[in-house]
Amino acid sequence: MTGITYEDFLDLDYDPAESELVCTFTVHPASDMDMEAAASRVASESSNGTWAELQVDGTITDLSATACGIDGDTVRVAYPEELFELGNMPQVLSCIAGNIMGMKAVDRIRLEDCEWPEGLATSFVGPQFGSAVRNDIFDAGERPITATVPKPKVGLSTDQHVQVGYEAWTGGLDLLKDDENLTDQGFNRFDERLTESLAARDDAQDETGEKKSYLINVTADANTMLERVDRVAEAGCEYVMVDVVTCGWAAVQAVRERCEEHGLAIHAHRAMHAAFDRVETQGVSMRVIAQISRLCGVDQLHTGTADLGKLANEDTVGINEWLYGDLYGMTDVLPMASGGLHPGLVPELVKRVGTNIGVQAGGGVHGHPDGTHAGAKAFRQAVDATVEGTSLEEYAADHPELQVAIDKWGTETPR
Ligand SMILES: O=C(O)[C@H](O)COP(=O)(O)O
Ligand SMILES: [Mg+2]
Numbered sequence: 001m002t003g004i005t006y007e008d009f010l011d012l013d014y015d016p017a018e019s020e021l022v023c024t025f026t027v028h029p030a031s032d033m034d035m036e037a038a039a040s041r042v043a044s045e046s047s048n049g050t051w052a053e054l055q056v057d058g059t060i061t062d063l064s065a066t067a068c069g070i071d072g073d074t075v076r077v078a079y080p081e082e083l084f085e086l087g088n089m090p091q092v093l094s095c096i097a098g099n100i101m102g103m104k105a106v107d108r109i110r111l112e113d114c115e116w117p118e119g120l121a122t123s124f125v126g127p128q129f130g131s132a133v134r135n136d137i138f139d140a141g142e143r144p145i146t147a148t149v150p151k152p153k154v155g156l157s158t159d160q161h162v163q164v165g166y167e168a169w170t171g172g173l174d175l176l177k178d179d180e181n182l183t184d185q186g187f188n189r190f191d192e193r194l195t196e197s198l199a200a201r202d203d204a205q206d207e208t209g210e211k212k213s214y215l216i217n218v219t220a221d222a223n224t225m226l227e228r229v230d231r232v233a234e235a236g237c238e239y240v241m242v243d244v245v246t247c248g249w250a251a252v253q254a255v256r257e258r259c260e261e262h263g264l265a266i267h268a269h270r271a272m273h274a275a276f277d278r279v280e281t282q283g284v285s286m287r288v289i290a291q292i293s294r295l296c297g298v299d300q301l302h303t304g305t306a307d308l309g310k311l312a313n314e315d316t317v318g319i320n321e322w323l324y325g326d327l328y329g330m331t332d333v334l335p336m337a338s339g340g341l342h343p344g345l346v347p348e349l350v351k352r353v354g355t356n357i358g359v360q361a362g363g364g365v366h367g368h369p370d371g372t373h374a375g376a377k378a379f380r381q382a383v384d385a386t387v388e389g390t391s392l393e394e395y396a397a398d399h400p401e402l403q404v405a406i407d408k409w410g411t412e413t414p415r
Pocket of ligand 1: 341
């Protein structure tokens with residue numbers, strides 16, 4: 001009989017092997033527990049331990065994680081590769097962000113970052129296209145691609161939704177995007193919206209001479225999503241959109257596989273991410289959600305607006321660095337800045353995060369005093385001015401739509 005105790009999961013001199021997944025947590029131990037005791041429980045519960053000292057007969061595969069570093073409230077834990085089923089994101093998360101998130105040994109715990117070893121990282125397929133969509137699908141050159149989401153986010157009929165898309169495309173935007181809670185409701189059916197939007201897209205392409213596309217939201221149960229992916233491909237679109245957090249990583253992995261059969265790109269909306277990452281001492285950071293998104297193979301991901309827009313708690317610069325960074329040759333992900341953007345914020349956004357992004361504005365297009373078409377023109381003008389290095393004020397002198405937008409919103413941060 002061998003006794004396994006919590007102490008077996010703590011070794012502050014341990015140097016993780018290259019094959020191990022190393023996770024960094026912020027840990028606030030329970031009031032009756034010191035940091036070493038809490039850290040060893042984190043390593044135990046997230047690998048092969050439990051609350052009791054185990055009596056084990058015979059030899060078992062040693063899958064214990066090791067709490068190998070404590071620095072203030074930061075704890076590093078190394079996980080052996082054999083603990084994981086390769087290519088299975090739900091299984092990985094059930095280890096490193098599973099029971100430990102709710103255990104009484106810690107008052108608060110947050111998974112801040114992961115150092116993915118090559119074997120585990122490359123067992124995931126990663127994105128098909130990533131930031132290359134800017135010039136593979138569009139001909140955007142150095143500029144960010146542009147998108148808009150019709151507002152109100154739900155309630156527009158199919159005809160109204162399509163008309164908004166047409167006005168936005170002909171105003172100069174590249175992408176029409178569904179909102180996160182628009183799928184296949186009675187007021188706006190998925191199939192009709194798909195067919196009619198793509199007909200309007202074709203008209204807009206003919207009229208403008210520019211490539212246009214549509215991010216249609218296929219979010220549903222996994223089987224329905226796969227059927228919708230097939231229909232989107234048959235209809236001749238380049239993308240599907242998925243609410244990756246609400247539908248879950250298993251479904252994202254299934255959609256990614258199906259999209260490869262069709263050569264479709266995936267736009268990822270992150271609705272619900274803040275349930276994991278908004279409270280700064282608890283949950284899973286947006287950085288880790290971005291890592292998971294890349295491994296599971298989305299091509300575009302909402303990453304926020306570097307604190308310029310309406311959403312809180314945004315480490316956009318750090319997240320984007322991870323999306324572009326080298327990961328054993330894996331394709332990158334195009335960050336989509338979204339959430340309260342309008343033309344006046346574009347220059348500062350680009351200054352903070354660069355041009356290898358997409359910019360998305362709903363209210364900042366449809367709230368333009370002269371309507372969607374003028375709003376789309378103003379948003380595109382702001383992007384063009386920024387990329388050519390002209391101030392918005394100067395550019396607006398002979399671009400009246402931009403002038404109206406500046407007069408309305410200036411550079412305000414919306415709430
Ligand atoms: O889904 C989104 O990205 C948001 O609905 C953006 O909307 P907004 O530009 O009006 O904030
Ligand atoms: Mg939205």
